[in-house]
Amino acid sequence: MSIENYKQGGARRPRNRNREAFFLLLPTILLLAVFIAYPLVNTVMLAFQDYKLTDVAGAHFNGLENFKAIVADPYFPQILKNSFLFTFCTVTLQFLLGLVLALALNKPFRGRNLYQSVIFLPWSISALVIGFTFRWLFNAEFGPVNDLLLRLGVLEERVSFLGDGTLAMACVILAMVWYGVPFFGIMLTAAFQSIPTDLYEAADIDGSGAIRKFFYITLPHAKPTIILTLLLRTIWVFNSADLIYVMTNGGPSNATHTLASYMFTKAYSTLNFGQTGALGVLFMVGLVLYAFAFMKVTNYDGSGGF
Amino acid sequence: MAKISLQHIYKTYSGNVTAVHDFNLEIQDKEFVILVGPSGCGKSTTLRMIAGLEEITSGELYIGDRLVNDVAPKDRDIAMVFQNYALYPHMSVYKNMAFGLKLRKVSKEEIDQKVREAAKILDIEHLLDRKPKALSGGQRQRVALGRAMVRNPAVFLLDEPLSNLDAKLRTAMRSEIAKLHKRLGTTFVYVTHDQTEAMTMADRIVVMKDGYIQQVDTPQNLYDRPCNLFVAGFIGSPQMNFVDAVIERGEKGYAARLGESVIEIPSQRAPDLEHYLGQTCVLGIRPEDLYVGALPPNIGSAQPLEMEVTLAELMGSEVYLYLKRGEANLVARTPARAAARDGDHVPVFLDSNKLHLFDKNTQMAILH
Amino acid sequence: MNRKQKRLIVGLVRFLILTLFLLAVLAPLYWLLVTSFKTSGEINSLQVTYWPQQVTLENYQKLFQVTNFGTYMKNSLIVTFSSSLLVLAFSLCGGYALARYQFRGKKAVLIAFLVSQMIPTILLFIPMFLIFGKLNLINTLQSLVILYTVFNTPFCLITLRGFFERIPVSLEEAALVDGCNKLQAMTKIIMPVLFPGIVATFVFAFTGAWNELLAGIMFINSNSLKTIPVAINAFIGKYSIDWGQMSAACIIALIPTTIFFAVVQRYIVQGLTQGAVKE
Numbered sequence: 001m002s003i004e005n006y007k008q009g010g011a012r013r014p015r016n017r018n019r020e021a022f023f024l025l026l027p028t029i030l031l032l033a034v035f036i037a038y039p040l041v042n043t044v045m046l047a048f049q050d051y052k053l054t055d056v057a058g059a060h061f062n063g064l065e066n067f068k069a070i071v072a073d074p075y076f077p078q079i080l081k082n083s084f085l086f087t088f089c090t091v092t093l094q095f096l097l098g099l100v101l102a103l104a105l106n107k108p109f110r111g112r113n114l115y116q117s118v119i120f121l122p123w124s125i126s127a128l129v130i131g132f133t134f135r136w137l138f139n140a141e142f143g144p145v146n147d148l149l150l151r152l153g154v155l156e157e158r159v160s161f162l163g164d165g166t167l168a169m170a171c172v173i174l175a176m177v178w179y180g181v182p183f184f185g186i187m188l189t190a191a192f193q194s195i196p197t198d199l200y201e202a203a204d205i206d207g208s209g210a211i212r213k214f215f216y217i218t219l220p221h222a223k224p225t226i227i228l229t230l231l232l233r234t235i236w237v238f239n240s241a242d243l244i245y246v247m248t249n250g251g252p253s254n255a256t257h258t259l260a261s262y263m264f265t266k267a268y269s270t271l272n273f274g275q276t277g278a279l280g281v282l283f284m285v286g287l288v289l290y291a292f293a294f295m296k297v298t299n300y301d302g303s304g305g306f
Numbered sequence: 307m308a309k310i311s312l313q314h315i316y317k318t319y320s321g322n323v324t325a326v327h328d329f330n331l332e333i334q335d336k337e338f339v340i341l342v343g344p345s346g347c348g349k350s351t352t353l354r355m356i357a358g359l360e361e362i363t364s365g366e367l368y369i370g371d372r373l374v375n376d377v378a379p380k381d382r383d384i385a386m387v388f389q390n391y392a393l394y395p396h397m398s399v400y401k402n403m404a405f406g407l408k409l410r411k412v413s414k415e416e417i418d419q420k421v422r423e424a425a426k427i428l429d430i431e432h433l434l435d436r437k438p439k440a441l442s443g444g445q446r447q448r449v450a451l452g453r454a455m456v457r458n459p460a461v462f463l464l465d466e467p468l469s470n471l472d473a474k475l476r477t478a479m480r481s482e483i484a485k486l487h488k489r490l491g492t493t494f495v496y497v498t499h500d501q502t503e504a505m506t507m508a509d510r511i512v513v514m515k516d517g518y519i520q521q522v523d524t525p526q527n528l529y530d531r532p533c534n535l536f537v538a539g540f541i542g543s544p545q546m547n548f549v550d551a552v553i554e555r556g557e558k559g560y561a562a563r564l565g566e567s568v569i570e571i572p573s574q575r576a577p578d579l580e581h582y583l584g585q586t587c588v589l590g591i592r593p594e595d596l597y598v599g600a601l602p603p604n605i606g607s608a609q610p611l612e613m614e615v616t617l618a619e620l621m622g623s624e625v626y627l628y629l630k631r632g633e634a635n636l637v638a639r640t641p642a643r644a645a646a647r648d649g650d651h652v653p654v655f656l657d658s659n660k661l662h663l664f665d666k667n668t669q670m671a672i673l674h
Numbered sequence: 675m676n677r678k679q680k681r682l683i684v685g686l687v688r689f690l691i692l693t694l695f696l697l698a699v700l701a702p703l704y705w706l707l708v709t710s711f712k713t714s715g716e717i718n719s720l721q722v723t724y725w726p727q728q729v730t731l732e733n734y735q736k737l738f739q740v741t742n743f744g745t746y747m748k749n750s751l752i753v754t755f756s757s758s759l760l761v762l763a764f765s766l767c768g769g770y771a772l773a774r775y776q777f778r779g780k781k782a783v784l785i786a787f788l789v790s791q792m793i794p795t796i797l798l799f800i801p802m803f804l805i806f807g808k809l810n811l812i813n814t815l816q817s818l819v820i821l822y823t824v825f826n827t828p829f830c831l832i833t834l835r836g837f838f839e840r841i842p843v844s845l846e847e848a849a850l851v852d853g854c855n856k857l858q859a860m861t862k863i864i865m866p867v868l869f870p871g872i873v874a875t876f877v878f879a880f881t882g883a884w885n886e887l888l889a890g891i892m893f894i895n896s897n898s899l900k901t902i903p904v905a906i907n908a909f910i911g912k913y914s915i916d917w918g919q920m921s922a923a924c925i926i927a928l929i930p931t932t933i934f935f936a937v938v939q940r941y942i943v944q945g946l947t948q949g950a951v952k953e
Binding site (some may be wrong): 357358359378379380384386388389390392393394395396405406409410437457463466 | 867885
Binding site (some may be wrong): 020029040042053083103120123129136137141142186238246263288296 | 764789803831939
């Protein structure tokens with residue numbers, strides 16, 4: 001009969017299994033360090049230089065000149081305003097329509113899988129195609145939107161949707177909403193379907209109506225998904241430049257330019273990398289603040305994901 | 307077909323958490339050894355070290371005569387049954403069972419013969435073409451056993467294989483596993499938290515707690531002669547009663563005093579208790595060694611304790627009486643006919659031949 | 675109103691909503707498809723038609739005859755497949771590490787991935803332009819392969835990690851005991867079980883690369899190296915738009931990704947929700 005032995009052993013050094021994890025992650029870490037982290041540092045350097053690709057030899061540090069130029073840019077306030085308007089309207093509409101879609105999809109029906117496949121399609125399409133298609137839909141002369149509205153008697157004469165600042169912004173938002181609703185719909189449907197049915201059964205026994213059930217069971221349970229999706233969509237929409245670039249290229253007269261699309265145009269057409277870098281730094285500052293807020297709000301601990 | 311020798315085995319995780327302390331055990335060939343203990347006691351870690359799924363921090367592990375510390379699991383000649391069965395979901399039952407043999411380049415005919423033989427023994431022949439998803443819990447359990455069997459390994463490792471089954475199935479599988487062990491004639495190492503499983507199946511039981519071995523012995527000896535308070539309390543259901551008692555000098559040797567009553571300790575059993583005279587010890591007595599009402603003949607004599615019945619729990623063939631007197635609470639297991647009602651005051655006799663005494667400080671057994 | 679009537683009305687409303695969403699999704703795509711089969715005369719007419727008066731393939735023919743659309747398709751396929759396979763390789767290794775190991779700095783790695791997801795890609799274009807300039811990679815397909823791999827790896831890696839986490843460790847251990855070495859356990863057991871995850875990840879990476887426009891514009895100058903989106907964009911900019919030909923090009927551009935999404939929709943939804951819904 002052996003009795004417990006309290007002797008503390010001189011244990012050999014434990015072999016390090018962490019090393020395996022390290023080597024598996026190393027390629028990715030290197031990739032991101034070289035092609036994301038290093039370029040970001042580079043952007044900061046550029047922001048304080050007079051660096052034009054047309055005159056690389058003449059590049060030199062110029063302090064805060066680039067930032068001053070941005071602040072002095074007469075379009076800057078409007079572009080900032082556009083960015084927030086675009087992001088806010090797009091995300092709000094995407095979310096509300098996605099919510100309606102998810103609620104309609106919540107109960108099973110024949111062909112639901114097929115329906116989901118079709119409704120999901122916009123999310124697989126490139127911004128280029130979407131931008132082109134909506135530009136074509138809203139075409140002033142040959143576009144079907146004008147034609148249909150004329151036939152319905154809503155319009156008296158053809159309207160140049162993309163030629164008017166306010167209308168153009170509305171069109172861009174509409175295209176972006178079309179692109180993003182399926183994503184919200186799918187995420188919310190999945191969240192709703194993970195709610196245990198016995199909660200609803202209990203609510204039925206208590207005599208709760210559909211609206212009460214929605215506010216007291218459905219929404220609270222889907223809350224983590226909703227918050228996470230909203231926050232990530234917000235930043236993705238804010239960052240997206242391609243759709244605007246294709247549809248309006250920021251026009252007419254900067255009415256639809258956002259910070260992202262403006263930055264791309266500036267980099268691509270003026271080749272003034274110094275000033276673009278400064279814009280990038282401003283972008284990054286906002287991003288860091290947002291990321292902090294994000295982690296605070298979602299309690300992000302790495303256990304979830306994107 | 308192999309003995310296993312664990313010598314001074316330690317498992318330390320980074321951050322200095324030691325899961326297993328100085329584990330020493332010789333498992334004989336064809337023996338059925340069960341590691342049992344509460345969760346976190348290190349029993350699963352020990353099993354996984356034998357399997358090679360967990361690295362041994364220090365110490366030596368032999369399977370047969372071979373030191374296997376640095377041998378990969380696949381080369382240890384072992385088979386393992388997992389708690390969640392771990393069947394390969396993309397393979398049919400047949401392929402699940404054949405997988406290990408196929409890896410070892412066994413001929414197709416031999417694989418087929420072995421799989422069908424095992425399937426026949428386990429009564430799963432009709433399931434061979436199904437995917438694991440289409441099986442019930444009990445059926446999956448059999449497939450997992452079959453997958454281990456066909457390999458004809460030197461050692462069978464089972465990690466809580468019955469804990470995902472319902473109570474009725476668990477009892478049935480218990481006897482089947484015991485039968486399987488006899489039939490295969492292979493060394494079995496089995497981990498469970500359920501002392502009933504351990505008691506019913508094992509040749510020898512290893513009781514563990516907090517990473518230390520508490521006691522290693524046959525089920526009968528473990529039940530009759532637990533070496534400390536933990537083992538005494540862990541093995542047996544309902545569990546052993548513990549009450550404080552003061553050791554005194556008795557008429558023919560020593561006696562234990564519980565409040566007003568004095569229980570003579572039969573002199574032929576008593577070791578030297580001189581050291582404990584006047585001290586409080588823990589007295590242990592199993593529920594079946596308590597007699598309520600009258601003392602049957604040829605049972606060690608003792609003064610009865612007057613106790614109140616707080617609850618009578620009818621189990622069918624017997625009754626558990628929950629008894630109370632002052633601070634002391636006891637459970638007695640009595641025949642159903644000897645019914646006492648709640649609130650009755652009854653005389654309770656202790657079989658003094660079956661007393662256990664434990665040191666209150668070290669918790670080690672003094673007498674059993 | 676009794677229960678039956680109420681249920682009928684709710685059902686009707688639901689049907690109406692679902693129909694509206696379906697129409698909203700399909701209408702623009704329908705318009706694109708119809709345009710691609712119209713003659714240019716019909717397209718450029720104030721009398722808007724909703725079904726081609728005369729169905730024609732001339733837009734598609736012109737696309738391949740007048741432009742180098744075949745070359746653009748080839749470029750797109752090369753870039754997309756190369757970067758998707760690279761993304762998959764990075765994601766398999768990294769996703770496995772994050773799912774199966776506990777190590778110091780794990781949380782930092784996860785947060786770094788999250789933040790890298792928030793960085794707008796255009797922010798990287800300028801420094802990248804200078805880096806690629808030094809490496810002589812500007813105006814090469816390799817530059818796009820690198821960029822698309824970088825852009826898509828974090829998201830795909832985290833998605834795949836979610837799939838790995840759903841596979842019980844004991845499955846791997848059973849394989850090890852059964853006679854596999856680590857590599858065999860991966861290829862014979864984990865990979866087949868992980869199949870939906872691999873498909874979803876690949877489709878994410880594929881779609882991301884196939885649809886990317888701005889980096890292509892920034893880094894590709896030669897006509898012979900343009901990818902499909904870059905080429906289409908160039909047409910839009912250069913001439914007065916040939917709507918029919920552009921529509922045909924767009925239809926071709928969206929075929930691979932929409933087919934992917936339709937076929938493996940279930941896996942993709944699984945991938946998305948696994949990453950995003952905290953469990």
